[in-house]
Amino acid sequence: MSSGLDLQAARRYSRQIALPEVGSEGQARILAARIALVGHGLAIETAARYLAGAGVCRFRSIVRESHVAHLASIAAEVNLAARTEICPWPFDGTAWGAALEGQTVVLRVGFDDDAMVRAAVRAAVPVVAVRTEATSIDVLSLRRHGPCPHLSLDVPAGLSNATESDPGIAVVAGALAACEALDIVVGRNGPRARHLRLVLAPDQEPLAQDIPWAPECFVCGGNANEAVIPVQASGG
Amino acid sequence: MILEEPVLLVGAGGLGCGAALALAAAGLRHLVVVDDDVVEESNLHRQVLHKDAAIGTTKVRSLAATLAQLYPSVELTPIRTRFDATSAARLMQGCAVLVDASDNFRTKFLCNDAAVLARTPLVHAAVAGLRGQILTVAAGGLPCYRCLFEDLPAADAGVGPPAGPLGPVPGVLGALQGHEALALLRGTPAFVGRLLQYDAGSLTMRSVRLRPNPHCAVCGTRPTISRLDPSSYVAPGCSS
Numbered sequence: 191m192s193s194g195l196d197l198q199a200a201r202r203y204s205r206q207i208a209l210p211e212v213g214s215e216g217q218a219r220i221l222a223a224r225i226a227l228v229g230h231g232l233a234i235e236t237a238a239r240y241l242a243g244a245g246v247c248r249f250r251s252i253v254r255e256s257h258v259a260h261l262a263s264i265a266a267e268v269n270l271a272a273r274t275e276i277c278p279w280p281f282d283g284t285a286w287g288a289a290l291e292g293q294t295v296v297l298r299v300g301f302d303d304d305a306m307v308r309a310a311v312r313a314a315v316p317v318v319a320v321r322t323e324a325t326s327i328d329v330l331s332l333r334r335h336g337p338c339p340h341l342s343l344d345v346p347a348g349l350s351n352a353t354e355s356d357p358g359i360a361v362v363a364g365a366l367a368a369c370e371a372l373d374i375v376v377g378r379n380g381p382r383a384r385h386l387r388l389v390l391a392p393d394q395e396p397l398a399q400d401i402p403w404a405p406e407c408f409v410c411g412g413n414a415n416e417a418v419i420p421v422q423a424s425g426g
Numbered sequence: 427m428i429l430e431e432p433v434l435l436v437g438a439g440g441l442g443c444g445a446a447l448a449l450a451a452a453g454l455r456h457l458v459v460v461d462d463d464v465v466e467e468s469n470l471h472r473q474v475l476h477k478d479a480a481i482g483t484t485k486v487r488s489l490a491a492t493l494a495q496l497y498p499s500v501e502l503t504p505i506r507t508r509f510d511a512t513s514a515a516r517l518m519q520g521c522a523v524l525v526d527a528s529d530n531f532r533t534k535f536l537c538n539d540a541a542v543l544a545r546t547p548l549v550h551a552a553v554a555g556l557r558g559q560i561l562t563v564a565a566g567g568l569p570c571y572r573c574l575f576e577d578l579p580a581a582d583a584g585v586g587p588p589a590g591p592l593g594p595v596p597g598v599l600g601a602l603q604g605h606e607a608l609a610l611l612r613g614t615p616a617f618v619g620r621l622l623q624y625d626a627g628s629l630t631m632r633s634v635r636l637r638p639n640p641h642c643a644v645c646g647t648r649p650t651i652s653r654l655d656p657s658s659y660v661a662p663g664c665s666s
Contacts, residue, residue, distance in 0.1 A: 204468050208589035211556055211627060232451060236597070243474040244593035268474050331629055357451035358605035365444060365597035369626040372592060373556075384629045390605060390616045396631035 194218055203245055216376035220245040223375045226277075226290055226315075227261065228252045228298035228306065232357055233320055235264050236364025237297055237371070242269035244372055249274040252289055283309050290315050295371045301330060318370045320363045324356060325391050327363045330401075331370050331384040359390065429611050432456040434518055436509045436537055437527035438485035439463070440472040440591065441551050444600020445525050445607070446489060447475065450497035452608050457493075457500060460517055461485045462508040472593040509533060511654040514540040523607045526550045527600060531578050532659045538563060538571035539651055539658075542644045549606045549617075551599040555590045556626040558599040561636070562606055562617040567645030568638040569619050577643070578659070595626050 195214055199221060200207065207217045223246050227234050230253045238249060242265040251261045251274050262274035280286040286309030290296055296310050297318045310317045310332075317332040366386070383401040433454060435442055438461040449457055463485050465476045473485075480488035486504035493502055507513055509528070514536060518524060524546050526537035534550065541548035541563060548563040550571050563570045602622075609615045622633045644651045651658070 202467050203471050205588070205590055206471055206592060209555055209592060210589070212590075212592065236447065236601075237594075239474045240594035240597050243471050245471065267477060268470075270478055329629065356605075357453070358448040358601065358608060361444070361448040361451055361601040362598060362605060365594045365601050368594035369556075369592065369598060370629055372594065373626060373629075378627060386629050386631060388631055390602075390609070391614070392616055392618070392620075394616070395633060396622070398628075398630040398632070 195221070199245070206244065211378055212376055216378075217245060219375050219377060220372060221247060223294040224248045224250065224292055225371060225375075226250045226252060226293040226296045226298075228296060229300060230254075230261070231299055232360035233322060233364040233367065234297070234299050235261060236361045237320075237368040238265045238274075238364075239268050240365055240368035241297075241371060242266075242272045244368070245269070246372075246375075247271045247273060250277050250289070250293060251275070252277045252279060254279045280305070280309075286310075287313055295374050297367050297371050301328075307332070316374050318367050318374070320367045322356070322359050322363045325359070326387065326389045327359060327366065329363070329366050329370060329386040331374070331382070331386075332401075333374060333382050333384075362388075429453055429608060430455050431522035431611055432458055432520060433523045433525060433607050433611075434521035435459045435525045435527055436533065437461055437529065438473075438475075438489045439469065439527065439529055440596030441527035441529075441553065441600035441603065442485075443473045443475040443489065444597040444602075445527050445604040446493055446600075447496075447597075448601040448604025449607060450493055450500045452605065454608060455499075455501060456503070458503045458505065458517070458521060459486050459489055460505045460507060460509050461489075462506055472591060472596050474593075474597065509536065511536060511656040511659055514654055515544065518544055518546055521546065523610050524548045525603050525607050527603065534571065535575075535578055536654065536659045538567075539644050540654055541565075542567040542570050542572075543652070543654070547610050547615075549603045549610070551603045553591045553596045553599050556592050556595060557624065558591075558595055559621055559623045560599055560602050560606065560617055561621045562610070562615050562619070564618050567642070569636040570642065570645050572644050573639035573642040573646075574621070574636055576639075592626060595624075598624060598626070 203217050206212045265272035277289050280289045283305045286305050290313045293315050295316050301319050319330040321328045385401050387397040438459050465480045465488050475492040476488045484506045486506050490502045490504040524541045545565040547565050551560045619636050620633050624631050640647045
């Protein structure tokens with residue numbers, strides 16, 4: 191596969207291209223990726239900043255309130271080629287499907303939206319979700335659908351966690367989410383469901399584990415053969 | 427919550443940008459940033475506080491300008507100089523925490539020794555490729571960075587090699603440094619004597635508890651380093 195990188199891109203992203211895990215093809219995938227950013231706040235702003243810096247140029251911001259102009263300006267500050275389109279908050283599963291169509295990855299704050307996860311499964315779009323609390327960060331990477339984060343992570347359904355209690359933790363969470371989104375875009379790892387939990391307190395071991403299939407998964411009922419999300423080569 | 431005590435940030439690159447973002451966002455009042463480098467185009471994929479228009483300008487000025495725009499309440503003192511054995515004590519004067527966001531082993535060992543000798547807490551981090559680590563050294567060490575790594579490697583090729591890192595990886599470690607520096611000021615640090623390692627490729631973190639090394643040259647039972655000697659921070663085989 192020819193990467194098709196122009197000289198300016200080859201120069202600007204030379205350090206990433208030199209990484210064996212990325213290379214020219216991986217950088218071309220980053221440049222072609224479309225990333226949906228769901229929610230607002232410092233974590234999602236930080237993720238946008240790092241994704242734009244790494245070369246992502248096309249964002250879709252899906253927010254309940256009118257924070258879109260702010261997010262768009264953050265991405266454009268870091269990457270002059272970055273463009274952010276505005277998408278109002280979808281009101282049902284069908285609208286979520288339309289909002290996520292054509293996206294390479296969905297990155298969102300919070301674990302509380304079944305309709306969004308279902309729509310991402312149907313649209314074959316991997317999901318990276320982050321949640322921050324007073325001293326902890328959870329990153330959930332669903333490269334194929336389910337299991338339902340409410341069930342497997344014991345997160346109460348309907349709990350809204352779009353606001354971060356500690357700005358420093360939100361910055362860490364945003365950068366972590368950007369790393370995972372880029373790893374998906376580059377396509378190094380196959381389908382997987384992964385959970386990372388970091389507690390910023392003494393003697394707290396981080397938790398990093400594959401998420402097992404749950405028979406009670408709200409999408410597939412535990413059928414792992416259903417609706418596997420492929421790792422997409424590019425966002426089109 | 428506004429934190430009044432100044433933090434010294436050594437390095438305005440990938441780690442430094444992440445640390446500065448977290449420090450400023452969380453309410454630090456006064457940040458001193460030291461770096462002698464200028465912004466290059468190949469920095470921009472990871473050093474997200476430097477803009478295209480800043481290429482060719484000093485990193486400390488560029489970082490100060492962006493941070494002033496994002497967080498006007500932060501008093502930032504940019505110092506364009508090299509953090510070395512002759513300037514370290516002067517630069518650290520009055521700072522409550524030292525954040526090592528440098529990209530080479532010489533400066534990392536120097537930051538460790540300077541912090542231990544001055545009894546100033548240190549937050550160390552390093553990145554390479556898709557991986558990184560963070561360690562907090564308490565005032566006076568026990569344990570410190572040198573307890574684990576002992577001395578400069580034979581050839582100081584730099585902690586950040588020509589390849590990589592993946593853009594947000596130094597952002598993760600730098601932001602953790604910023605958060606940890608503020609946690610030190612609040613008295614609630616998470617990584618004192620504990621090395622946290624992160625691998626973005628496998629979405630994995632693990633931590634290792636360190637013990638003080640009785641043979642450590644700076645905080646051991648019979649320390650051989652009692653002052654900062656410039657000749658001690660030259661990798662074997664290097665002329666400078």
